[in-house]
Amino acid sequence: MDIHERLRSLERENAILRQQLSILRAQFTASLAAHELPFDMVFHQLPIPMVLFAPDGLSVAMNRANEQLVATPIDQVVGRYNIYNDPAAQKRGFVAAFEAARRGQIAAMPPTPYDTAEAEIEGRTIDQQFWSETTYFPIYDHMHRLVLIGEMNRDVTDWVRIREEEQRLTAELHERERRFAALFDQLSIGIVVIEESGRIELIGKMIMHRTHPDDRNTDLLLWEELLDGKRDSYTVEKRYLHKDGHIVYGRMTCSAVRDEEGKITFLVRLIEDISAQRAAEAAVETSRRLLQDIINQIPALIFVKDAEGRYLMVNERLATFSGYEPQAMIGKRDEDLFPPALADYYRSFDREVIRHRRPIQRDDDRWTADGLTAFTTIKFPLFDHEGKIYGIAGIAIDVTERRRMERERERIEQQLRETQRLESLGVMAGGIAHDFNNLLVGVLGNVSLALNELPDDHPAYPLLVQIEQAALRASELTNQLLTYTGRHQPDMQRLDLSRVVEEMQTLLRSILPRRVDLIIQPSPTPLPIEGNIAQIRQVLMNLAINGAEAITGNGAVTIVTEARDVSADEMATMQIGADQSPGCYAALIVKDTGHGMDEITKARIFDPFFSTKFTGRGLGLAAVNGIVRAHHGALHIDTEPDHGTTFTVFWPMTTLSDTIATPPQESQPMQAVVEQPLAQIERSALVVDDEPDVRMVAQRMLRRLGFTVYEAASSAEAHQVLDQYGHQLALALIDLTMPGQTGDELATEILSRYPSLRVILMSGFSQQELPAHLRASGMVSFLAKPFTLSSLTTTVTAALSSHAL
Secondary structure, X not given: OOHHHHHHHHHHHHHHHXXXXXXXXXXXXXXXXHOXXXXXXXXXXXXXXXXXXXXXXXXXXXXXXXXXXXXXXXXXXXXXXXXXXXHHHHHHOHHHHHHHHHOOOOEEOOOEEEEOOOEEEOOEEEOOEEEEEEEEEEEEOOOOOEEEEEEEEEEOHHHHOOOOOOOOOOOOOOOOOOXXXXXXXXXXXXXXXXXXXXXXXXXXXXXXXXXXXXXXXXXXXXXXXXXXXXXXXXXXXXXXXXXXXXXXXXXXXXXXXXXXXXXXXXXXXXXXXXXXXXXXXHHHHHHHHXXXXXXXXXXXXXXXXXXXOOEEEEOHHHHHHHOOOHHHHOOOXXXXXOXXXXXXXXXXXXXXXXXXXXXXXXXXXXXXXXXXXXXXXEEEEEEOOOOOEEEEEEEEEEOHHHHHHHHXXXXXXXXXXXXXXXXXXXXXXXXXXXXXHHHHHHHHHHXXXXXXXXXXXXXXXXXXXXXXXXXXXXXXXXXHHHHHHOOOOOXXXXXXXXXXXXXXXXXXXXXXXXXXXXXXXXXXXXXXXXXOHHHHHHHHHHHHHHHHHOOOXXXXXXXXXXXXXXXXXXXXXXXXXXXXXXXXXXXXXXXXXXXXXXXXXXHHOOOOOOOOOOOOOOOOHHHHHHHHHHOOOEEEEEEOOOOOEEEEEEEEEOOOOOOOOOOOOOOOOOOOOOOOOOOOOOEEEEEEOOOHHHHHHHHHHHXXXXXXXXXEOOHHHHHHHHHHHHHHEEEEEEEOOOOOOOHHHHHHHHHHHOOOOEEEEEEOOOHHHOOHHHHHHOOEEEEEOOOOHHHHHXXXXXXXXXXXX
């Protein structure tokens, strides 16, 4: 068979299918006229766009909501469109979802974009772009045979565009279904008159012969009662055998006419052909079952009520949600099924829909077996052909997951805004620390030079020592700033958090006011962590002092250490470290009985130099923020006005071992020493820094150490010095962060040209700022700003003897 003959064959088959479909729709139309809930009327007034397909992919019904959505008239889809013949449906995965529905699954497609081009419906030209979410589901008959595949479409354009404009989930019902025509064009009544008693039996036998064998006994018993005078008439519905063999349904009424003595003079049989009525009733029942099957398998709660509030139809999902069987709800009102308050709410909602004569949407939350469930409920009136409201229908869609995703999106956006704010503060703080360290180089460097010039008994010597100590404390402050910005990497060691807290008891009791009680509740088991002892002590000190200062009058600060298993949901609520992984953490809990904080204060407590007191005291909790982040930990705050505050810091736990490092002793104050020249032979050094004060201090110190010093304010000037004196240089002291070519880039070029030249990179940031290739090379030393003559001498000595950092 060639392709043309095959196409002609398919066209003939399609013509036959369309003819059969027209016959079926005509039968449905005739049968549904007398039914209270005609399928087409309810189906076309559903606000959910729907299409019904035969299992072979041919569309057999489409409601008007879908007609408006896709801007395509119903008669251009029903009986014409086959999903298997649509290349776009195959490409986008709709055919695969359709196949899943055929296998008994509910298959939901992700939102898909559509463009209606310029379609015309009822004289209106529609040109719109939208996104639709499509769900395919199987529909079975009462014998669980697959009869249809349902397609439910949802316009999710506003949701996909992140709610750029408020979604309108309600729509006006523009079309009304007219009542179906009368069941019959004409009524055919067969009449048999039996006049003579001698002919009664004969005629009766002829009628009985035409009666279906299964219905003869009932008719015969009534016939005999009529002849015996036990009744004057009877009516019975039965089946007749037509002469061509098919069955005809009839309603037969037999009446006896008697004389004065009670004898039968004649009998009259009226036979009404009710085949069409029976067919219509069967079709109505089939339609009812079809509608019930459809709404039972739509993933939503669906009901239909009459104007008085009696339930006419519910789907199984709604019945299960309400705790009833579907049939138990039919004919009942809300007050018969639900608690008074809930029933009043439902009825007031119904009355509002009837009063406004339009669909109304509400969002409701209900407790279910799975917890609090969010629903979007749409109720809409049902109109007859005269425009009168004869009922109300409603659909409730579970939107719990969508609400959760919206809340999660808002939380992430808020977290992103907070992160951006902290990052901007961190950039500012890092810049301040860097510039301040450059200033401290001039102060601390010149003081160390002056101390080496004066004897210990000189009157100015104690004053210079005080200046040096103040500069060192200022340097510690810049280190705190760098810790806040994450640009200072502390030295880590293995610690027991409980032991650290216990060893701090005496110090904490001495610095907290006497009116504040200190309560320590350490963990009975070790809590091993990797941390910097000084920074952990700083966190504990800051939180304890912060809690004590929040207490007016007498109160208590309680410090607890314990092991905690933190879930992913709990980690998501952290004020710091919400992006850390869930798992086992060592918790440091500091709780006070103070005045607590409101949301505005809580949102700003980690800002540098923010304080609720009249005068600030440095970085405070901003340093805690940086330390916790540097340790890959997390922090949670539980507070409200007049109910105190609880800070819980979570430190990642390590595996337990037999030995845990003892916290190191506090470092001794720096002592000024007189440095001698490093070598008797003359050496040359290059100082490269864009800050004049830093160059001047470094030059003086290197000269004190016996170097001939050349200086450069930029990498470009450094190249000029290298071109002239490069082979004479033994050492290059280079600032890491400079405009133009940076210090690490300059160091890389110098090492490539002069491999024997010792390079020292200096910076106000952490050594971790050095590029990985320089740290790994072992050919570059690092000097932290600010530096003294002693620290510079130590670094230069190490650099000249080895390339190791």
